[in-house]
Amino acid sequence: MEAIEYKCPNCAADLKFDPESQKLSCEFCLSAFTEEELRALKESAGEKVPDEAELQTRQEFEEHTNLYQCASCGAQIMCDDRQTALFCYYCHNPVILSGKMTGEYKPSRLIAFKLNKDRALDTFRNWVKNRSFVPDDFRSEQQLDKITGLYVPFWVADCDIRADFSAIGKTIRSWTSGDYSYTETKEYRVVRRGMITANGIPADGESKIDDLLMESIEPFNYNELQPFSMTYLTGFFADKYDVDKTQVFPRIKTRASQAGKKIIRDSIGAYNTLSVNIEQYNIMKTDWEYMMLPVWFMTYNYNGTVYEFAINGQTGKLAGTPPLDKQKLRMFCTALGIGITAALYLLGGVFF
Amino acid sequence: MKKKLLFIIPALSLILAGAVVFNLFIRRGENLGKGFDGNSGGSCVLDTVGMFSYDQDILEELDSLAKEYSDKLDMNVCIYLSEEWYNSDNAVQIFCDDTYDEIYGEDTDGVFYMIDLSGSSPARDCISTSGKAVLLYEKELDDIFERINTHLPSGGNTAYPDDIDGAVREFLSQLERYGNKKPGIFSSYHDKSSGKYFYYRGGEFIVSKKRPPVANLLMLLITAVIGTVTGIITYFSIKSKYKFKTSANPGVYVSHEESRLTEQSDTFIRSYVTKHKIETSSSGGGSSSGGGHSHSGGHGGGVHHR
Numbered sequence: 001m002e003a004i005e006y007k008c009p010n011c012a013a014d015l016k017f018d019p020e021s022q023k024l025s026c027e028f029c030l031s032a033f034t035e036e037e038l039r040a041l042k043e044s045a046g047e048k049v050p051d052e053a054e055l056q057t058r059q060e061f062e063e064h065t066n067l068y069q070c071a072s073c074g075a076q077i078m079c080d081d082r083q084t085a086l087f088c089y090y091c092h093n094p095v096i097l098s099g100k101m102t103g104e105y106k107p108s109r110l111i112a113f114k115l116n117k118d119r120a121l122d123t124f125r126n127w128v129k130n131r132s133f134v135p136d137d138f139r140s141e142q143q144l145d146k147i148t149g150l151y152v153p154f155w156v157a158d159c160d161i162r163a164d165f166s167a168i169g170k171t172i173r174s175w176t177s178g179d180y181s182y183t184e185t186k187e188y189r190v191v192r193r194g195m196i197t198a199n200g201i202p203a204d205g206e207s208k209i210d211d212l213l214m215e216s217i218e219p220f221n222y223n224e225l226q227p228f229s230m231t232y233l234t235g236f237f238a239d240k241y242d243v244d245k246t247q248v249f250p251r252i253k254t255r256a257s258q259a260g261k262k263i264i265r266d267s268i269g270a271y272n273t274l275s276v277n278i279e280q281y282n283i284m285k286t287d288w289e290y291m292m293l294p295v296w297f298m299t300y301n302y303n304g305t306v307y308e309f310a311i312n313g314q315t316g317k318l319a320g321t322p323p324l325d326k327q328k329l330r331m332f333c334t335a336l337g338i339g340i341t342a343a344l345y346l347l348g349g350v351f352f
Numbered sequence: 353m354k355k356k357l358l359f360i361i362p363a364l365s366l367i368l369a370g371a372v373v374f375n376l377f378i379r380r381g382e383n384l385g386k387g388f389d390g391n392s393g394g395s396c397v398l399d400t401v402g403m404f405s406y407d408q409d410i411l412e413e414l415d416s417l418a419k420e421y422s423d424k425l426d427m428n429v430c431i432y433l434s435e436e437w438y439n440s441d442n443a444v445q446i447f448c449d450d451t452y453d454e455i456y457g458e459d460t461d462g463v464f465y466m467i468d469l470s471g472s473s474p475a476r477d478c479i480s481t482s483g484k485a486v487l488l489y490e491k492e493l494d495d496i497f498e499r500i501n502t503h504l505p506s507g508g509n510t511a512y513p514d515d516i517d518g519a520v521r522e523f524l525s526q527l528e529r530y531g532n533k534k535p536g537i538f539s540s541y542h543d544k545s546s547g548k549y550f551y552y553r554g555g556e557f558i559v560s561k562k563r564p565p566v567a568n569l570l571m572l573l574i575t576a577v578i579g580t581v582t583g584i585i586t587y588f589s590i591k592s593k594y595k596f597k598t599s600a601n602p603g604v605y606v607s608h609e610e611s612r613l614t615e616q617s618d619t620f621i622r623s624y625v626t627k628h629k630i631e632t633s634s635s636g637g638g639s640s641s642g643g644g645h646s647h648s649g650g651h652g653g654g655v656h657h658r
Contacts, residue, residue, distance in 0.1 A: 132358050133590060169618065179630050186623040194613035198605040215600035255602040262603040263611060269618065324594040329587060332358060337583030339365030342372045344575035 009033070009041050010286040011249045029249045031283055041285055057228060061106040064230050067240060068095040075208055076240040078105070080233045089148035089237055090208055090299055091306075105153075105240055109225045110292040112232045113149055113313040120147060120296040120311050127318050133332070135302055135325045143300060149313065151233065151292035152214065153205040153241035156222075157252045158198070158287040161260040165192040166278040169271035190268060195284070198259045202293070203248035205241030209297070210308055211251065216319035217312040220293050224314065228292070238292055245288050257281040372572070381562025384548065384650075385483055388426045388461040395422035395429040395462075397520060401469050403433050407513045414520050421524045425531045427485055428462030430455060431520050437470040441478075441655040444468075448480035449651045458649030459483055459548075459559045465523055467516065473508035474657035484557045486543070486550045486652035487535045489527070496526045497656035507658045540564045541652055548650030559650055 006015040008026040015024040015033070023032040033041075068077045070088035077088070077095060088095050115123070121144055128139060137143060169190045174183045200222050204214040226232070260281040268274070294313025299306050302323040309320030397414045404411035414431070422429045430452065438444040444466070452464040461483030468475040477497065481489050489496065503518035505511050540551035550557075551564035558564070563571065 131594070133594065163613075168621070176630065181628050181630055183626045183628075184623060185626075187621040189617075189619045189621055191615055191617045191619070192613055193615040195611065197607045197610035198602070199607050199610075201602060201605045212596065212598050212600070216596075216598045218600060219604050255600075255605075259602040259606045263606055267613065267616060319596075319598070321596040322594045324591060326591075329590055332362065333583040333587040333590075335362035335365040336586055337579040338369050339361060339579075340582050341572070341575045341579030342365065342368030344578055345372050345572055346368065346375070348571050348575065 006038050010283055011246045029253060037284065058106050060230055070095045078238040078240055080230050089150055089297055092146055107153065107228050107290050107292045110151060110228050110232055111220055111224050111294055111314050112226060113236060113294040115296065115311065115313050115316050117147065117149065123311055123316050123318055131322045133325050133329045134322055138300060138323055147296055147298040149236040150295050150297045151236060151238035152209065152295045153239055154202045154291055154293050155205055155245045155248045156200050156202045156289045156291055159201060159252065159256040159283050160285040161196040161198060161256050162282045162284050163192065163194055163196050163260045163264050164278055164280045165264045167274050167276040170273045172272045192264045192267060196260045196263050198256050201252055201255050203251045205243045205248065206239050207242050213308050213310050213319055217310050217317045220312065220314055225291065253283055256283055381560035383558050383560055384459050385557055385559035386457060386460045387483065388428065392419045392422035394456060395419045397431040399433045401433050401435040403469065403516055404513055410513055410517055414517065417524055421527060425527060426461065428456045428460060430464045431523065432464065432466045433469055433516065434466050435470045437472050438476055441476060444476045444478045444655050445653060448478045448653065449649065452480050452482055453649040461485055463489065463527060467519060469511055471508065475507035476655050476657060478653065478655045480651050480653040482649065482651055483559065486541050487539055488531055490541050490652040492530045493654040499526055501658060504658060538566050540567060543650040543652065546650040550650065
């Protein structure tokens with residue numbers, strides 16, 4: 001009899017039978033499925049055969065995309081062969097041409113830049129305007145010139161999440177009568193079960209860029225996704241992913257669970273206390289898409305720390321950590337302390 | 353605006369700090385104290401009630417004694433026997449302060465002691481001090497009154513010449529007792545109504561509208577602590593704003609059309625009521641009030657009820 005081997009629908013690792021849960025579980029991403037669920041998923045998936053147009057785009061990508069590598073930080077940058085990348089977007093050191101791209105790095109779709117460089121810089125200037133204690137050269141034109149239009153590789157997942165929630169909710173009402181205070185407590189068993197669908201949860205495939213930074217400029221409007229074409233790369237750079245979908249799955253799982261939790265918690269009424277007995281969010285199915293999303297990216301090296309800034313190239317949402325010139329802040333606070341001391345001393349002469 | 357503050361606050365601080373340095377080390381307050389003119393002839397016992405009409409000898413003796421103590425203590429000494437009735441302590445104090453200023457002049461060194469012989473109860477005896485007498489006797493007034501009281505009848509009872517004689521002698525002896533003590537360098541007195549400070553600086557007695565150096569340093573220390581704490585709080589408050597703020601919300605990716613809850617139930621299990629007796633507590637309080645008056649001469653002093 002032929003043994004059937006099942007692959008994890010989420011991360012493609014081998015599934016093993018877990019006697020305790022009586023399910024086939026993935027040791028890598030900790031997903032668990034019954035055999036029936038796996039069969040149903042396999043039947044619904046089907047095999048996708050690339051069409052001719054897809055093959056042509058893939059060939060065009062391989063022929064016209066140059067790959068550059070930064071000798072300093074190792075970042076790999078793609079751009080079309082009509083332009084030359086000179087500096088690394090991350091560490092601003094020179095990059096060298098290292099070859100052509102292979103078709104597996106061609107994204108299926110992308111969102112084109114809507115925000116041009118001037119508008120991106122205006123957004124940045126407005127953000128930094130009210131931050132008085134950043135280092136002086138942080139606002140300099142030389143620094144602003146480092147902003148780079150970058151297509152960041154993203155793994156975008158559509159997930160079906162099975163939610164299982166059970167808790168004891170309590171409502172409490174108090175009143176007084178005569179010399180006594182009364183408290184009435186009512187207990188309810190709160191149960192929520194169901195399937196939650198989250199579409200388009202993104203996770204960037206670049207290990208250099210901070211994950212939280214990319215999450216902070218979300219969301220992107222997927223209605224503006226376009227099939228990939230080399231045309232969109234002109235004038236911009238694209239990053240080659242170095243984190244595959246298997247590696248980003250734990251992040252997707254965490255975010256999908258957070259999304260599921262929000263839906264479940266929002267469906268629960270106003271209890272005074274809630275004691276949770278069971279709260280599980282299992283991802284039953286994940287559909288992946290590899291795409292590129294537009295980001296204006298800038299780094300600033302200050303006192304040995306690299307500060308990263310990103311602006312959503314579609315919506316203009318900005319995220320980053322403002323660098324703090326502690327010397328400047330110390331001087332200001334010292335002056336403020338002296339001023340308050342002197343003012344109070346002089347006022348003291350009037351009032352005391 | 354924030355960027356302007358970055359320059360305005362340090363500039364303002366510099367100006368204020370300069371003003372403090374000027375006030376602390378350069379500006380010296382004018383000494384308003386007029387001291388004692390050396391004329392003990394002005395010191396006296398004023399018998400406005402005719403207590404000693406039949407005992408002029410005693411009055412003359414007491415008067416001489418006042419002059420003698422005036423010489424010893426280098427200050428004016430006036431004992432005033434009054435039968436005027438005053439409805440408040442404040443009114444008595446004002447009368448004594450103003451009468452002293454009228455007789456001897458503002459900020460001269462001296463004491464004015466009024467014995468209330470109005471026969472009212474309570475009797476309001478009063479001591480007004482001026483110049484260096486403020487520093488010498490201010491803290492000792494309770495003790496002085498207590499000792500004098502042993503010679504005087506309680507309010508509402510008739511006082512006799514012997515009582516007054518005893519009281520005046522006791523008063524003068526107490527003046528001498530405390531008058532020989534040298535106030536410490538931290539001793540100072542502030543008359544809030546005139547805004548004047550009384551203190552010693554380098555062995556010289558000063559009456560001035562400027563705070564004494566010790567009080568200045570104490571004030572500077574207190575304000576420096578407040579300024580330092582404010583500076584530290586500001587530092588950490590601003591520093592906390594230079595942190596990464598994430599605003600990721602995975603909830604936006606949920607498809608409400610495709611999601612469905614197969615079970616959504618809130619089943620009542622049980623209810624129970626607890627009962628507690630309310631503890632009662634009582635509280636009390638009090639009130640106080642004060643008053644003051646305005647006169648140009650700086651004084652110390654107090655009123656005592658008999």
